[in-house]
Amino acid sequence: xxxxxxxxxxxxxxxxxxxxxxxxxxxxxxxxxxxxxxxxxxxxxxxxxxxxxxxxxxxxxxxxxxxxxxxxxxxxxxxxxxxxxxxxxxxxxxxxxxxxxxxxxxxxxxx
Amino acid sequence: xxxxxxxxxxxxxxxxxxxxxxxxxxxxxxxxxxxxxxxxxxxxxxxxxxxxxxxxxxxxxxxxxxxxxxxxxxxxxxxxxxxxxxxxxxxxxxxxxxxxxxxxxxxxxxxxxxxxxxxxxxxxxxxxxxxxxxxxxxxxxxxxxxxxxxxxxxxxxxxxxxxxxxxxxxxxxxxxxxxxxxxxxxxxxxxxxxxxxxxxxxxxxxxxxxxxxxxxxxxxxxxxxxxxxxxxxxxxxxxxxxxxxxxxxxxxxxxxxxxxxxxxxxxxxxxxxxxxxxxxxxxxxxxxxxxxxxxxxxxxxxxxxxxxxxxxxxxxxxxxxxxxxxxxxxxxxxxxxxxxxxxxxxxxxxxxxxxxxxxxxxxxxxxxxxxxxxxxxxxxxxxxxxxxxxxxxxxxxxxxxxxxxxxxxxxxxxxxxxxxxxxxxxxxxxxxxxxxxxxxxxxxxxxxxxxxxxxxxxxxxxxxxxxxxxxxxxxxxxxxxxxxxxxxxxxxxxxxxxxxxxxxxxxxxxxxxxxxxxxxxxxxxxxxxxxxxxxxxxxxxxxxxxxxxxxxxxxxxxxxxxxxxxxxxxxxxxxxxxxxxxxxxxxxxxxxxxxxxxxxxxxxxxxxxxxxxxxxxxxxxxxxxxxxxxxxxxxxxxxxxxxxxxxxxxxxxxxxxxxxxxxxxxxxxxxxxxxxxxxxxxxxxxxxxxxxxxxxxxxxxxxxxxxxxxxxxxxxxxxxxxxxxxxxxxxxxxxxxxxxxxxxx
Amino acid sequence: xxxxxxxxxxxxxxxxxxxxxxxxxxxxxxxxxxxxxxxxxxxxxxxxxxxxxxxxxxxxxxxxxxxxxxxxxxxx
Numbered sequence: 001x002x003x004x005x006x007x008x009x010x011x012x013x014x015x016x017x018x019x020x021x022x023x024x025x026x027x028x029x030x031x032x033x034x035x036x037x038x039x040x041x042x043x044x045x046x047x048x049x050x051x052x053x054x055x056x057x058x059x060x061x062x063x064x065x066x067x068x069x070x071x072x073x074x075x076x077x078x079x080x081x082x083x084x085x086x087x088x089x090x091x092x093x094x095x096x097x098x099x100x101x102x103x104x105x106x107x108x109x110x111x
Numbered sequence: 112x113x114x115x116x117x118x119x120x121x122x123x124x125x126x127x128x129x130x131x132x133x134x135x136x137x138x139x140x141x142x143x144x145x146x147x148x149x150x151x152x153x154x155x156x157x158x159x160x161x162x163x164x165x166x167x168x169x170x171x172x173x174x175x176x177x178x179x180x181x182x183x184x185x186x187x188x189x190x191x192x193x194x195x196x197x198x199x200x201x202x203x204x205x206x207x208x209x210x211x212x213x214x215x216x217x218x219x220x221x222x223x224x225x226x227x228x229x230x231x232x233x234x235x236x237x238x239x240x241x242x243x244x245x246x247x248x249x250x251x252x253x254x255x256x257x258x259x260x261x262x263x264x265x266x267x268x269x270x271x272x273x274x275x276x277x278x279x280x281x282x283x284x285x286x287x288x289x290x291x292x293x294x295x296x297x298x299x300x301x302x303x304x305x306x307x308x309x310x311x312x313x314x315x316x317x318x319x320x321x322x323x324x325x326x327x328x329x330x331x332x333x334x335x336x337x338x339x340x341x342x343x344x345x346x347x348x349x350x351x352x353x354x355x356x357x358x359x360x361x362x363x364x365x366x367x368x369x370x371x372x373x374x375x376x377x378x379x380x381x382x383x384x385x386x387x388x389x390x391x392x393x394x395x396x397x398x399x400x401x402x403x404x405x406x407x408x409x410x411x412x413x414x415x416x417x418x419x420x421x422x423x424x425x426x427x428x429x430x431x432x433x434x435x436x437x438x439x440x441x442x443x444x445x446x447x448x449x450x451x452x453x454x455x456x457x458x459x460x461x462x463x464x465x466x467x468x469x470x471x472x473x474x475x476x477x478x479x480x481x482x483x484x485x486x487x488x489x490x491x492x493x494x495x496x497x498x499x500x501x502x503x504x505x506x507x508x509x510x511x512x513x514x515x516x517x518x519x520x521x522x523x524x525x526x527x528x529x530x531x532x533x534x535x536x537x538x539x540x541x542x543x544x545x546x547x548x549x550x551x552x553x554x555x556x557x558x559x560x561x562x563x564x565x566x567x568x569x570x571x572x573x574x575x576x577x578x579x580x581x582x583x584x585x586x587x588x589x590x591x592x593x594x595x596x597x598x599x600x601x602x603x604x605x606x607x608x609x610x611x612x613x614x615x616x617x618x619x620x621x622x623x624x625x626x627x628x629x630x631x632x633x634x635x636x637x638x639x640x641x642x643x644x645x646x647x648x649x650x651x652x653x654x655x656x657x658x659x660x661x662x663x664x665x666x667x668x669x670x671x672x673x674x675x676x677x678x679x680x681x682x683x684x685x686x687x688x689x690x691x692x693x694x695x696x697x698x699x700x701x702x703x704x705x706x707x708x709x710x711x712x713x714x715x716x717x718x719x720x721x722x723x724x725x726x727x728x729x730x731x732x733x734x735x736x737x738x739x740x741x742x743x744x745x746x747x748x749x750x751x752x753x754x755x756x757x758x759x760x761x762x763x764x765x766x767x768x769x770x771x772x773x774x775x776x777x778x779x780x781x782x783x784x785x786x787x788x789x790x791x792x793x794x795x796x797x798x799x800x801x802x803x804x805x806x807x808x809x810x811x812x813x814x815x816x817x818x819x820x821x822x823x824x825x826x827x828x829x830x831x832x833x834x835x836x837x838x839x840x841x842x843x844x845x846x847x848x849x850x851x852x853x854x855x856x
Numbered sequence: 857x858x859x860x861x862x863x864x865x866x867x868x869x870x871x872x873x874x875x876x877x878x879x880x881x882x883x884x885x886x887x888x889x890x891x892x893x894x895x896x897x898x899x900x901x902x903x904x905x906x907x908x909x910x911x912x913x914x915x916x917x918x919x920x921x922x923x924x925x926x927x928x929x930x931x932x
Contacts, residue, residue, distance in 0.1 A: 012326050014313050014344060016736045017752055021174045024748065025155055031751055043347060043794050051347040051794075080167045081158050081174065083313075083323045085330075387905075500899075686903045686912045695905055696912065699898040 002091035003110060004065050006076070007098060008056055011105035012086040015040065015055035019078035019087065026069070026077040027062060035062040036078055057087075059111035065089060112161045112659035116604060124149045128159060128659060130601030132582050132589040133237040134533065134563050135172060135179050136739035139319040141589040141601040143660065144169055146176075148607045153177045153583055163291055163660060164321045164599065171736055175748045179563075180581050180609060184745055184809060186565055187610025190576040196553075197571055197815030206611060206621075209575050214625050216557045217251055220528050227492045228527040230255040230514070234534030235265055235541060235740065236318075238582070239561070240593055241478050242615035243532040244507055249481035249630045250623035251530070254493040257509045259534070259548065260541035262835040262842035263502060264437040266318060270595060271505035271840065272436075272446035273467075275696045278684025279675055280468020280595040282453070284429040286324040288591070288598035289466075289665035294331060298667075300463035301331050303425040304350075306418075308338040308449065309360060309435020309845075313345060314734040317433065319591025319598070336418055338363065340730055341759070341801060342794040351418050357730040357799060358711035358846025359408040361441045364448035365708060366404030367419040369396040371456065376423025378457030385670060385682070386454060388693020388704070395705045407708065409796070423456055427463040434732065435845055440834060442841035443501075444706040447694065451706065454690045460668050468596030469675060477643055479507050484630055492524075499839035501700045512833040512842075515542075518551035529555040532615065533579065535566040537818070538741040539804045539827035543842055544782065546828050561618065564745065567807050567821035570814070580605075580612035586636045587614065588644070588655065597663065602656040702837050711846040712834045713780075715798075718848070725780050725848040727764070731802040731826050732844060738805060745809035756806040756824040758787040760851065761797035765789060768851060775854040778802055780847060783828030786854050800851060802826045859891045874902060874909040 015038060023035040036059045043053035057078065066076035070089070074080070079087045088095060092110060099106045116128040125148040130141040143162025147155040156176045160167035179185075189209040194200030220228045229251055233243035235258070247256035258267070270281055284305065290296035305328060312322035325345070329335060335349040338360065346352040355363055371377055372393050382389050401419075405412040422428050430453050436446045458464035482490065490496075494517050495510025496503035502510055518526055529552065537545045537552075552572055560566075560573035569576060587603035613621070616636045623631030633639040640652040648661070655661060666674055673679045682688035686695040698704035710717040714728065737749040744750065758778060760770065770776055772791045777784050778800070787802055795801055804827065808820035822828070829849055835842050862870065877886045883904050887893060894904070901912045 011348070012330065014323070014326065016313075017171050018169060018174060020752075021171045021748055022169070025174060031747060043342065043344075043792065045793055049352070051342060053344055053347040055344075075160075075167070077157075080160065081169045083168045083170060084326045085166070085168065085323075086326075686910045687905055688910070695903045695910070699895075699903060 005092045005095050005108045005110040007088040007095040007108050009086040009106050010054050010056045012084040013055040014084045016083040018081040019057045022077040022081040059109050063111040114657045116656050127604050127606035129604040130589050135742050136237040138236045139589045140316045146583050146606040153180045175746050178746045186578045192574050199813040226253040229253040230526050231530045232257050232534050233532050237533040239533035239615050244478040245481040246619050249484050250619045254490050255509050257514045259511050259536050261543035262840050264842045267506050268437040268840040274505045276450050276691050281592045282465045282467050283596050284431045285463050285466045289662050302333045302427050302463045304334045304428040306336045306430040308432050310433025353410045355408040355410050357728050361445040362404050362407040362708040365399035366401050366415050369399050370416050370419035371423040377455040381457045382455050387687040387689035387691050392692040427458050429465045438844035440836040440841045441709040443836050448706040451692050501838035527556045529558040531560045535568045535741045537568045538807045539825045540740045543830040544832045567818040578612045585614035599660050599662045601660045713848045725850045727849050728799045729847040729849040730845045732804050741805040756787040756803040757790045759790050759792050759795050759801040761795050762791040764797045765791050770853050776851050777854050778849045780829050780849040782831050785825050787824050871911050
């Protein structure tokens with residue numbers, strides 16, 4: 001059986017927090033507890049006009065890749081609600097292929 | 112989409128498909144979602160993957176809807192004030208009692224002082240925008256319906272300018288929203304470049320445009336140009352950012368036109384056949400060479416030239432104009448110049464360019480038609496209509512600044528009763544100098560407030576509070592751009608009830624039936640919507656529910672086909688029948704017919720002495736993901752993400768002032784002051800600060816003088832009254848001056 | 857023709873009349889003969905543009921007549 005993972009295209013993660021909140025809804029988590037949490041890197045200027053500013057949501061050990069939802073044929077809550085459509089779920093081999101195709105600003109988590 | 116919109120699951124949960132609008136607010140974006148109801152409570156909100164625009168995506172404001180709906184502070188029964196105004200003393204009453212009291216008062220003021228002594232105030236964006244006009248004109252019978260934002264500085268100016276210059280409905284970028292198969296449709300063309308001007312659609316979803324469509328387009332190869340005084344997240348992904356001095360946008364637009372015209376990069380065919388006044392415009396833009404524009408705007412000359420060349424040659428290259436067009440006394444000229452840029456570069460009404468709605472169409476028109484139920488004599492009493500024809504011709508409201516003057520002076524007549532529909536405007540949402548409005552509004556003798564929570568405005572003024580249902584609790588129709596360019600239309604479905612709330616249209620019907628039954632033949636919201644939909648589309652409300660979303664077909668190049676003018680002739684619905692690069696109407700109203708630049712009323716150049724004392728340019732109003740203007744401050748999950756009002760300051764400026772990241776600071780100028788929390792960031796110019804709007808503190812004391820801490824962080828107290836453009840539009844919300852110092856208290 | 861006679865005409869006839877006059881007379885003469893100012897004509901929705909009278913086809917919310925350009929009329 002293949003290992004499953006979560007792919008984040010952080011070129012297009014706009015920092016909307018929908019993953020965080022939809023995960024809290026799904027897992028019924030209280031304040032200050034997260035199944036996935038948004039991290040912010042930047043903004044800082046590397047050379048004039050050349051900025052780095054990234055958001056990357058990081059799953060925690062509370063993340064089970066929405067096993068119940070996936071079993072019902074649905075997407076994980078964070079993947080469904082991501083405003084930038086910047087998240088994907090699947091077998092790590094498939095996601096690795098997508099990462100190679102994208103070529104930049106992409107990361108995979110296996111929580 | 113699936114026909115069945117309401118389903119019961121095996122565990123008893125009822126799942127209702129709906130399209131969102133408000134309250135809680137947003138513009139009419141109509142995102143698709145599924146509401147999960149169990150034992151009469153909203154337990155979960157999920158995105159609807161079948162929705163052609165949102166495709167399952169959903170922002171945090173909808174995802175936290177259960178917290179809003181079942182919030183302990185929400186008002187869910189009609190209430191009558193039993194203490195003095197400003198005291199938190201209320202008594203629950205029945206709808207019958209509430210409506211009896213209200214109707215008695217309306218009849219009393221109408222009989223004794225004329226219906227014009229009653230005024231309806233409406234807020235921005237919420238569904239109320241469709242209903243507060245007929246509430247005034249048709250249910251109450253007053254000509255005075257007011258959006259209390261100085262210079263009408265939100266959307267209205269852009270709609271009016273479009274009407275006068277293009278003779279069309281609102282221009283929106285073509286994001287393939289008309290097509291069920293979206294970007295893959297063979298009639299669609301992806302924009303090569305997209306210019307986003309004074310706007311951050313990712314957070315604001317302006318007027319129904321689904322903001323993250325921009326991300327969809329970027330993934331498909333569209334390149335972005337941002338015109339913004341701040342480097343936003345989107346700016347870091349843009350090919351160019353024109354980081355201009357706040358309020359100098361019109362100079363920039365004229366500079367871009369200068370390069371495009373002088374380098375012969377415009378669409379000759381379009382200019383010759385479909386525009387009026389090109390030679391005059393060409394002459395005017397000679398006054399704005401790039402080097403001069405660079406000095407005014409602080410945007411380097413080379414950047415201006417480079418971006419102008421892109422706009423002139425990229426195909427298509429739509430420009431999406433934002434709130435910065437409205438919140439500027441020089442904004443009419445900015446809007447005019449941007450429309451000229453779009454038109455002469457051949458981006459108007461073409462695939463992947465700018466779509467335009469027909470001049471008046473779709474359901475939204477009904478709200479304005481109700482004005483015909485008022486006599487001409489009464490209509491002529493509308494406050495400010497005579498003095499400000501450019502505003503009163505296209506907008507069916509009073510002039511907002513004149514309305515404050517009327518409240519203060521009792522001239523031309525005294526206003527006696529107020530109806531506040533979905534507007535919390537003593538909070539920093541729209542009114543300039545809200546403290547002055549607050550004092551002036553004390554003169555009203557009787558007030559009704561319709562809202563979901565006890566807001567500072569309601570606590571200060573309501574005598575009767577009528578509770579509104581959220582969009583999950585009532586039936587409705589959501590259409591983008593309020594019908595002015597309806598890219599799609601969706602059904603809002605009532606899924607359950609909380610307390611005894613009635614929607615805007617339900618209150619209109621009940622009140623209308625009591626006061627003007629001849630105009631209100633409908634018994635339910637559904638009957639009303641059937642009558643609006645059937646003649647126009649041939650289907651009724653239930654059909655729309657089953658469709659979920661309806662995307663009307665779109666016709667490009669309407670001006671060639673006689674689809675823009677009422678007489679069916681080719682051309683545009685303007686005086687000359689052409690896109691008016693030189694405006695016949697502006698001239699008739701005493702304004703320059705051509706766009707020109709005017710320095711903001713307060714700036715380093717127009718008021719250099721004052722600028723020594725107030726050495727920052729103050730801009731405000733950028734949105735966040737977690738609130739719609741003054742809404743959502745009481746939702747715990749959202750407040751955890753955005754706990755405080757933030758003012759952005761460049762670290763160099765902050766260091767000079769001894770301000771550290773996270774310090775509370777005062778912003779102060781000639782007009783007022785407020786307190787916000789400093790965030791140090793290099794994304795803003797060291798001479799500019801950006802402050803947050805819409806802040807109040809639901810956790811602070813409700814009663815006077817606190818009013819939920821409404822005066823503490825109220826940025827609009829720094830914005831002056833009636834500093835508006837010559838045609839009555841535009842106020843300097845985004846281009847003032849201030850000083851900043853550390854708060855020691 | 858004086859102002860009252862002009863105002864008594866049907867809307868469509870007014871524009872025709874003005875343009876017939878404009879074929880032989882200049883704008884100032886037409887105004888003087890009618891006893892009306894440019895502003896008065898503008899207020900009625902008539903504008904003198906490049907030696908020709910033109911009318912604003914829609915008078916904003918001054919009129920509530922259906923446009924004939926609604927959805928059902930355009931897409932049958």
